[in-house]
Amino acid sequence: MTARAHDALVVGGGLVGASIAWGLLRRGLSAALLDEGDVAFRASRGNFALVWVQGKGDGQPAYTRWTRLSASEWPGLRDMLAADTGIETELQQPGGMHLCFSEAEIELRIALLERMRAASGNHGYDWRLVTGAELRDMLPGVGPKVIGATYTPYDGHVNSLKLLHALHRGFVSGGGAYLPYARVTSARAAPHDFVVETQVGSFSAPRVVLAAGLGNRDLAPLFGLSAPVLPNKGQVLVTERTRHVLPLPTVCVRQTGEGTVMLGDSKEDKGLDLSQSPDVMAAIARRSVDSFPWIGELNIVRAWSALRVMSADGFPIYEQSRTCPGAFVANCHSGVTLAAAHALHLAPMIAAGELDPMLAPFTAGRFDVPAAA
């Protein structure tokens, strides 16, 4: 069968792949989005939907900058998607809170955010500790066990399912080729000349972008790349809808645009395992009620788990293949937060054939340092 030719093939139809594919289309490239289908581990459908900056990039200022760039361009992405598709992604960026339950936790938090402020240099990094009456004012019904919270003005949240929907709709209506059930079975890679075999046929292009999340681990070596990512499980509980109570999101509790309250932020390294467990669910519920006792009055209506795509240091992986230029890898655990950076910055770099030096710290080579004996 003849391979169908495009300017770019994007492997992975989740938020990372769809953001890049939509961005490539906006740059005038023809693109095919090869999606594994509903058997894939869909981090894009199980995430917590924060557009989050606070605390990200400790030890890697380039990640802080990339994250903040994306958060600051999110309103533009929202407007473009709304104009393109009519879909409202419900972005709100009122700033975000990280709750602290002990003096020790507050000390650690202050040290972290002061480090981040220092590392941000002239770019600045606004944060403050909120306590007492001001805390109760900003977070109605916050529990007595919460002794303080750190606030940064950059944070927010969206409806990430609508984001995924909008990116897909925008991609398809813009002339992109969306291929479901297109699990990649093999590939032939040469510089700027790629043929990818899938369950639904062959595709060729001078550019390939690997955005298959956990699947990148096996795909990357086919293109002279490396993506040493591992799954990290998060479980989420969702309450019934209520009138709006929470004016801003916290890391573990947020009220969605349609009124449900999402509770989450568990972290487990259990491999490719999506099972839910009563002990973790109970711990999430307990911390949520400690944070906001009124949550205890609400019914839980849904619960699920999903797998984060984690590198060893928690930072993204972006790289162009040295042996097969034209092949790129993109991995991160923040496909929501970074959607604007991926669509409006990374995609143009890929279209131009070169990653900006600002992404140099994110090559996978950083994981190759041999461990000290």
Place this chain on the structure above:
Amino acid sequence: MFRLRPEARATVRVTVCGEAVLVPEGASAAAAMLLVGPGAARETAVSGARRLPYCMMGVCFDCLAEIDGVANRQACMVPVREGMVIAPQRGARKIDPEAA
């Protein structure tokens, strides 16, 4: 729209939207709402669309009601009790963050 079967013995008195209704013992609060009809329709939390009980088996959540002061109950899962006060859920439930 809905009415009792002729042989039914309606002996339990409940209130739906302020209206007294007699229903058979063992019936659900949702059945009492259906006896009242369209006036007992809830309003959905997001769009405000009006809905009456539908599946009557705990699946569709279209029978959400405030029953004896407790919001968002699935009325089809709650058997009637003498004196029960039933009001269809209008929009998202309220929560008082300071009361908990």
